[in-house]
Amino acid sequence: MNSDRTFGSLVVFGLGGVDTDLVADRTCRLVPLTDVDAVEMMRSLHSSRLLFDNEQARRLDVDAVHETLLRTGRLAELLPEVAELDLNPVMASEHGCLIVDARILLRPAAHNDPLLPGLRT
Numbered sequence: 001m002n003s004d005r006t007f008g009s010l011v012v013f014g015l016g017g018v019d020t021d022l023v024a025d026r027t028c029r030l031v032p033l034t035d036v037d038a039v040e041m042m043r044s045l046h047s048s049r050l051l052f053d054n055e056q057a058r059r060l061d062v063d064a065v066h067e068t069l070l071r072t073g074r075l076a077e078l079l080p081e082v083a084e085l086d087l088n089p090v091m092a093s094e095h096g097c098l099i100v101d102a103r104i105l106l107r108p109a110a111h112n113d114p115l116l117p118g119l120r121t
Contacts, residue, residue, distance in 0.1 A: 011029055016088045031077050080109035
């Protein structure tokens with residue numbers, strides 16, 4: 001999650017690991033994040049079919065991945081002081097998601113236009 005002083009918070013979702021910039025399989029949405037946004041984010045990855053639509057999906061708690069996206073969006077919405085939040089890696093299994101490492105950058109919240117973060121694209 002990244003926060004922009006003009007547009008508000010942006011949740012980014014995608015593959016992690018050492019080759020993440022090379023593969024660049026990620027998507028993003030502005031906060032507030034809805035159920036539909038989270039599903040679209042999961043489905044819009046190039047690797048979506050591999051992760052969520054085959055035998056692998058039976059070994060993944062897809063609902064936990066969805067819930068992790070929604071909770072990240074909600075955290076960004078409720079805590080504007082969180083300028084950056086990096087959860088990497090998030091390990092998904094059949095028993096849920098485990099956040100192995102988290103990095104959080106805090107800044108004083110700037111409230112320029114209270115309506116701007118609520119705009120949808």
